[in-house]
Amino acid sequence: MSGFRCTGIWPYSPDVFGENDFAPAYATDRPEPTTLTSSADSSTLHQGSTTLHQGSSTLHQGSSTLHQGSSTLHQGSSTLHQGSSFLSSPGLLLSHHQRSSTLHQGSSSLHQGSSSLHQRSSTLHQGSSSLHQGSSSLHQGSTTLHQD
16 A cells, blocks of 8 residues: 555555556567578578679679770760861861861761760660669669568
8 A cells, every 4th residue: 555655646446456457468569580491591692692793793794884885985075076176277268179178077077976976875875774784683682682
């Protein structure tokens, strides 16, 4: 009775608390963990790490291709710039034949540059496709590992 008086629950009434209120409770309500066999764990881990390795290899190839494509893209844009600079140079006071010849050379440079840019953009597209495949493989591998 004195315990109820100290806690402020006074006057004591046996109807307020029942026997179930003082019954011991479980330590946790978590379900029992399921145990997996170690061979299943190692098989899943091996499969996931293999997929991750393949994905990282594909990513490396794709980034290498992207690097090659971007460097040649830079070369193509330099060629385009040279051609346009050549065409717009202020000292082109030449004969009609010389001007048309110069114009032809400049347009040839521009055509070469645009062809180079087109080839390089195709290379960049291939590289980005490889990167996409690699990231998909990495995602699959990490999902497999996460499922453990």
